[in-house]
Amino acid sequence: MEMYFREIPKQNYSIGAIGVLVRMLDGLGFRFYWATEGLSNKNWTFRPSDQAMSFEETVQHIAFLHRWIFYTADGKSIDTNAFKDLKRLSHPDLCTIALSELWEARKLLLQKDDADLQLMELRLERQNNPRHAPFWNLINGPLADAIYHTGQLVSFRRTSGNPIAKGVDVFLGKKWEH
Numbered sequence: 001m002e003m004y005f006r007e008i009p010k011q012n013y014s015i016g017a018i019g020v021l022v023r024m025l026d027g028l029g030f031r032f033y034w035a036t037e038g039l040s041n042k043n044w045t046f047r048p049s050d051q052a053m054s055f056e057e058t059v060q061h062i063a064f065l066h067r068w069i070f071y072t073a074d075g076k077s078i079d080t081n082a083f084k085d086l087k088r089l090s091h092p093d094l095c096t097i098a099l100s101e102l103w104e105a106r107k108l109l110l111q112k113d114d115a116d117l118q119l120m121e122l123r124l125e126r127q128n129n130p131r132h133a134p135f136w137n138l139i140n141g142p143l144a145d146a147i148y149h150t151g152q153l154v155s156f157r158r159t160s161g162n163p164i165a166k167g168v169d170v171f172l173g174k175k176w177e178h
Contacts, residue, residue, distance in 0.1 A: 004099040005029030008173025017114040021139075025069070025106045026173065028147050029099060032062065034168045034175070035153035036095045044091055046160040055156050058149050060086050063098035065146040068122070070101040072138055073108040077123035077130070 008026045013019040036059060047054040053061065064083045071078040086094060120135040122142070133141070157163050167176035 003033075004103040005033040007175070013110060017117050018109055018112055021117075022106055022109050024139075024143060024147075025102055025109070027170070028143070028150065029102045029106075030173050031147070031150045031154075031170060032066075032095075032102070033099060034164045035150050035157065036098075038162070038165060039091070039157075040162050043157055043160055043162050046156050048156060048159060055153065055160075056091070058152055058156070059091075059094055059098070062146050062149050062153075063089075063094055063101075065142040065149070066098045066102040066105070068124070068142045069138065069146070070105040070108075072120060072122050072135075072142075073105040073112075075120070077125050079125040080127070 005026070008030045011019075011023070013022055039055075044056045045054060060083070063086045067082055067086070068078050071082075086097070089097060117135045120138070122131075122133045122135075122137050124131045154164055165175060169176060
């Protein structure tokens with residue numbers, strides 16, 4: 001089985017709009033991989049307060065955001081029913097889908113050039129009320145939200161007594177073996 005984002009891939013793209021966006025996805029994928037690696041059942045059910053999403057609900061939300069990024073990179077609209085489909089997945093399948101769709105978005109973006117971003121738009125279909133937004137909203141919307149919520153997963157893990165693995169280096173994008 002492919003282990004998407006266990007390490008941040010070697011940089012094989014230029015520094016430009018596409019390269020920066022892909023590197024952001026690499027960082028998000030790496031963080032999400034390690035935030036969801038080696039989970040216990042206690043982690044999945046952890047809810048820091050009655051008002052907060054549980055760990056599992058947060059992962060489902062992040063998976064939807066990853067799917068939205070993938071659909072945008074592929075030029076497709078996303079329907080809110082895509083979120084319902086994610087709720088039906090087992091824990092391992094949910095994490096695998098979230099990582100693989102982010103990886104596929106990365107691959108699609110690497111086939112584009114910076115000028116293509118001018119034409120890219122986010123399209124969300126919500127109960128016959130379509131919403132469209134320019135590419136910029138991908139950054140401050142799904143991408144930033146996914147990074148934010150992935151940080152919550154790391155915090156939830158610490159709070160529930162199962163912190164991420166020792167040696168995970170987000171600066172270098174790899175895990176050091178001790």
